[in-house]
Amino acid sequence: MKKLLGVIMLSAVSLSTYSQEESGYRKFAVKFSPTQLAAGEFNFSYEQRLARLVSMELELGPTISQFGLNFGNQKLWQGDLGLWDFNAIDYDAAAAVGFHVSLAPRFYPASDDSQMKGLYLSPVFKFRQYNYTNKDESYYMLDNARSSINQFIFRFNMGLQFWPGDGNFCLDMYFGVGLGTFNITGQSVGTYENPPGSGNVSPRWETYRDNGIRINAITGIKLGFGK
Template identity: 65%
Template sequence: MKKLLGIIILTAVSFGAYSQEEETDRSEGKNFVLKFCPTQLVAGEFNFSYEQRIARKFSLELEVGPTISQFGLNFGNQRLWRSDFWDFDPISTDAEAAIGFHVSLAPRFYPMSDDNQLKGLYLSPVLKYRQYNYTTEDINGVLDDARSSLSQAIFRFNMGLQFWPGDGNFSIDMYFGVGLGTFTIKEQYLDNYVDDQGYVQSKWSSSTDTGIRLNAATGIKFGFGM
């Protein structure tokens, strides 16, 4: 995660430096857009984003928001909650959904734009980190709840179309993207053992599962900008 966040920060700094070199009249055209993506609720995400124009054909978009495990239909959630999903074992049946988070950074290039409007066809590489959390209770009521997680590091290449109906301040952004994502599941589970006095005791033990999966996303964002 530290390496991914470092890449995101470096990308932001690089594009910020580029924007200072680009001679662009910021007094005309669209400079920023605030958006919400309802289709990402399918992934258990509440997805909010901010897009900032940094040059005539370039912008930078930041996405942030919470995630809720067991909410949605994507791989991250169903890998956790369904035992028959691609023949993986599920997490503990005592687990409960919890709040996580996601963050991504995506530079955008509008190859056909010539009016500083943040509109038209765009190409966009996306770096994303997403984490789903869940808690497991001790059925004996002795130990504190344990927190487990599924995290994903995603690199995806998006293609989309953003437009402003009636040339107003309301925007519609439709996109599709494919790429690769890693996943790491860190699960806490109850482990029973016999102590020196011969009594059965319980403790939390952990297991880790990792892998790589194809990542694809499509959706629509609604925004307001000026």
């Protein structure tokens, strides 16, 4: 019995010591990136420490097409600008809500032990989708249809994360370069003979697609808190 009590007391002391040591470590951070609004993203992230110099960051949130200066804003790149070399989404398509999600391990090679601060390197795996609502403005008055652009992105980020005054506020500055695929599914109004050969013309939405690979680059800041 005395030996059992001794083991319990020793375990309690060890756990207490470990907890006190842990209290000096950074455990997590919750962040928001205002600069990603330029990409039509509301970008929220959660970073969790996994090991002494390693953490994992999850990003997610909604996207809004036709917003910002990015690939999802069709109106910036269509019409007389003639910058697209593919059959892009109709210029009059209305904005709609999509989503994005990414997962990124982080490595802090020069950080103090388990502090999640200083220089970091981070491969990023991301999926992003922009949705659009197609409205038939002709006399056919077809029901609305949906178009979309989705992207799979692999990027290598480098950044600096600070905890000013060693408080709970954090500032994360980053940039990165990589590659991203794009897949476009668009809708346009077409006609067909119904039945074939009858001369009777009926309207319908016709789906078209395009895809490719583009360079993906990013720079920005994240503001957040943690402990």
